Amino acid sequence: MSNQSREFDVSSLREESPAEFERYEFREPPRYVFAADRREFVGALGAGLVILVSPQGAQAQREGRQARREERLADRLHVGVDGVVTVFTSKVEVGQGARTQITQAAAEELRLPMEQIRLVMADTASCPDDGGTAGSRTTPSTIPRVRNACAAARARLVEFAAAKLHAETSEVQYDGGAFSVPSGAATTLGDLAADRKLIEALQAPPAADVEIRSVDSWQVLGAPAPKVGAVAIVTGRHRYPSDVQVQGMVYGKVLRPASYGATLKDADLAPAKAMDGVTAVRDGNFVGCTAPTSWRAAQAVEAIAATATWDRPPHLHSDRLYEHLQNTAKAEGGGRRGEGRQWGDWQAALAAARKRLQSTYRVAYIQHAPMEPRAAVAQWQDGRLTVWTGTQQPARVHSELQNAFRLEATDVRVIVPDTGGGFGGKHTGEAAVEAARLAKAAGKPTSLRWTREEEFTWAYFRPAGVIEIDAALDESGRLTAWDVTNINSGGSAIDSPYQSASGRTRVLAADAPLRQGSYRALASTANNFAREAAMDELAELANVDPLDFRLAHLGPGRLRDVLVAATDRFDWRSRRAAGRSAGVACGTEKGSFVAACVEAAVVNNTIRVTSICQAYECGAIQNPKNLLSQVQGCIMMGLGGALREEIRFADGQIVNPSFSSYQVPRMDDLPDLDVVLLNRQDLPSVGAGETPIIAVAPALAGAVFAATGKRRRSLPLQI
Amino acid sequence: MASTFTIRVNGRQHAVVTDADRPLLDVLREDLGLTGTKFGCGEGACRACTVILDGQATQSCITTMATAADAEIETIEGLASGDQLHPVQQAFIDQSGMQCGYCVPGQIMSATALLREDPHATREKIIDAMTGNLCRCCNYGNILAAVEQAAARE
Structure with missing residues (x-):
């Protein structure tokens, strides 16, 4: 144990999430508005209540608004007397490998083996707020921040050791937690940690000129750590959010509306309350039960549901989805980047086209369907709330809880154990709020885990979209106009990397029938699909090979490099010459570059993907093993949306809210997968958990066209 | 409606007083605290809840206590011998057969049941046996490699 104390006001370190979300990212009101109890009501009015703010806390809050490098080293890391360094971050681990790579980063700069780093993630009571886990930001933002802090700490530790060993700082040799000086004197990290003065040495923020290890000297980063x-996972010992169990815990279940938009008219709680050990609560439109088992809690809610009456508003049928989106498209306000952009005289260029393509592409609503549904365990102690939950946004869930229960920031703690999948689907705190409300009613810690049907119905969806492309070719087969409009699905990657003398991009909002939110790679899958599919059609109009048509419109650079790498490895020209059904696509998003080649067959009206070759480049590779796994996972996940996944709905209900009716990729979908990773050690590392998903669908569409002679312009691809 | 059921889990006998139609999964997790077995769908369609019941890979979310009574059940917690991992567990680590890892206990139990029946299962047989186990991280290539590693060793 260490003598260093760790205390600070977590709210002091909050920062606005970077502007990485789409328009459709939530601006919705809270799902539940809970009645205030008397004490809270008085508090809200401020009558007769003195609110004490400690000067220290106020000061900390002001400091928290300042630049990141003002953070104290002691808030980022803690040196233990056992020589283990504990590093803190608000990032979460949802399978993307953040825990491993941040551990590598800390080990690299502290010159320690990874085993001597302990990473505490996503505990709002102890972790500085690095923002949520989204937008592929961990690699470009958090890892540099952690490296800077660890490098600065290393420098401070060396200074501290020098003083202790009566030597000059420059004389200290340090590696692997051991310090020595020419006199032969030596000390260790653990010894330094036993000195109370160390905490003072770590108070100051890292200096701006901290030296971090350059890529060519990396020892830990860059290696396939x-x-x-992993051992806790393969033995079943790791406790995911849904596995957390605390003393005296009961299980909760919430009554769901009969359909989208339904409001509860009446419900009888008596049949539930009559059950042994059951607590039932209604608070506004919130109705739920707790029981000693989740089985009994579900029975109790079913008993209430049998008595419930609802007002059910009409709701769109998914068969009319795309016409609805087109009919309700609004003139503005669709994209995070505003109105889109225009260059050149695109109208004149379209009018003067030698050949013109006007095509409409569609992408369906799909869902993340992480293996672990939303789950939370909530515990109240003396008016303070602790919630363990699976979310990518601990600070946001902290705010949701604070607002829902009218609590001081310091009275809410959110802890995110490494979670069973996210994919952009866990940015919200529904389960946390529900578990906390039930725990309050039961007076006991409460565990709540959504069913698969709840997850498919009441979570949120990757937005469906309609993308219209109008493009012109001149007599030499060059693009002269590129006009693209995305309705409803967002603006990521809507900017085409291909040269065109004129063009326009527009992102339009529409009346969305379902709750929409983030997803792995956001809208870039949709926009990339439409653009690359259109490029194939334009290549055909120009009577040019799809690869040559792309190369003719791409300058030198990283995108061209991955396109050449993928097609060379795939042997594109030989396969095409042999008449095999192959497609190609490429794209860029969030600073990384991807190209995919796909070969497929259509047998009995079913697409069979036989091989995929994908090249990917994201700067200097920090962990090739994890990167390969992410790229392969993205390819396979992308196949799901390309082949089969589509949320259907009718009468305000999801028609296919189960794994038996909503078909995600399985092992027997696995084609021959060939991944080429380009390691650009001369370039900064960027995140790789999203962009490798965007090229597979259009490449597959190209292969299906080659196999059938027919264009498919919708995802999933319909045969 | 509650009755007493006897189940043997990882070699230990338990008497559980509960409803006959309550899923085995819930009893393992909530009554016995064995949370290594995961809930994924509740309809036997994702196999995150796979245990080995009387030698067969079984979806515990659709197995009632009435069915499980008197059975010999193995869960992920019972696979390793102390610190010595089972070869299938080791293979999942060696081949990076996990991203979030939530499906992994079910994957390992399915693979273990398969390899006990057919220690050198072919690739086709592995895919046939494992394709019911969903991985939403879609880490299928590495999972296949892990089971193939274990198939060659056992």
């Missing part, structure tokens, strides 16, 4: 925590 195995996943941290």
